[in-house]
Amino acid sequence: MFNGRNLLIATKHKKEQVIAPILEKELSLKCFVASNFDTDQLGTFTGEVKRMDDPISTARKKCLMAMEKNNCTLAISSEGSFGSHPSIYFVPADDEFLLFIDKENDLEIIVRELSLETNFNGQEVNTEKDLNAFASNAKFPSHGLILRNSKSDFTEIVKGITDSRQLSQTFNYFLSTYGKAFVETDMRAMYNPTRMKVIEKATQKMVNKLKSLCPNCKTPGFGIEDAKPGLPCSLCNFPTRSTLSYIYICQKCSYTKEEIYPHGKPTEDPMYCDVCNP
Numbered sequence: 001m002f003n004g005r006n007l008l009i010a011t012k013h014k015k016e017q018v019i020a021p022i023l024e025k026e027l028s029l030k031c032f033v034a035s036n037f038d039t040d041q042l043g044t045f046t047g048e049v050k051r052m053d054d055p056i057s058t059a060r061k062k063c064l065m066a067m068e069k070n071n072c073t074l075a076i077s078s079e080g081s082f083g084s085h086p087s088i089y090f091v092p093a094d095d096e097f098l099l100f101i102d103k104e105n106d107l108e109i110i111v112r113e114l115s116l117e118t119n120f121n122g123q124e125v126n127t128e129k130d131l132n133a134f135a136s137n138a139k140f141p142s143h144g145l146i147l148r149n150s151k152s153d154f155t156e157i158v159k160g161i162t163d164s165r166q167l168s169q170t171f172n173y174f175l176s177t178y179g180k181a182f183v184e185t186d187m188r189a190m191y192n193p194t195r196m197k198v199i200e201k202a203t204q205k206m207v208n209k210l211k212s213l214c215p216n217c218k219t220p221g222f223g224i225e226d227a228k229p230g231l232p233c234s235l236c237n238f239p240t241r242s243t244l245s246y247i248y249i250c251q252k253c254s255y256t257k258e259e260i261y262p263h264g265k266p267t268e269d270p271m272y273c274d275v276c277n278p
Contacts, residue, residue, distance in 0.1 A: 010066035010077035014190035018200040055079040059099040073103040094118040113202035122184030144191030149178040214250035234267035
């Protein structure tokens with residue numbers, strides 16, 4: 001279905017560096033990036049262009065807009081969000097969605113990679129000592145930084161700082177001009193190797209899903225759509241919150257398959273039971 005076809009990677013932040021090698025090797029695609037499409041028009045991490053839609057809708061818009069501009073039928077894009085982990089509170093997380101569209105075969109495949117591996121952070125700094133401490137924790141200079149006069153002001157923003165001299169000079173400019181500065185991690189992929197690794201993991205997950213064919217109609221993308229809790233406790237047999245089964249659904253023919261005991265165990269340890277270990 002994909003062999004030899006051209007795949008547009010809708011990005012301006014060099015995500016093709018990790019996406020293209022995997023897709024070309026695993027699916028025999030020919031990847032390219034369109035220089036005539038600015039993904040920043042759909043939102044920026046620094047907030048001067050607000051993202052109006054949720055991550056999946058934004059990724060879909062990236063694909064469709066780029067496809068229209070370049071007259072192609074196959075595209076992929078990613079969209080990341082950064083903030084507190086949805087279940088491990090007060091811990092920052094990188095939530096990456098990867099979306100694949102094939103217009104010829106009426107396919108849309110989505111994968112998600114939620115990772116604790118991120119340097120996402122930001123703070124107001126008033127001294128070079130505080131600035132350098134932040135930079136060290138943010139993995140600077142291998143990871144880029146951004147400076148602006150305040151967190152909520154878009155008057156002046158300097159992005160992509162990867163040089164100590166530039167960092168110092170820019171900070172002193174903001175300090176002398178505004179009396180303070182706000183430093184933050186640059187979360188654009190080409191300035192954030194840690195994020196690139198998360199996108200790489202998402203790409204491999206996408207390959208695995210595209211290679212998973214529906215048993216009924218052989219359409220790619222036969223993946224997990226839901227997980228049922230209820231794995232019984234090995235001591236009291238009470239249903240726990242652990243996964244009992246995965247539900248696979250084909251988006252083409254709606255064929256459904258339930259995989260019982262996906263982690264290879266029929267019972268759960270009593271330590272995870274709300275009855276035995278409340």
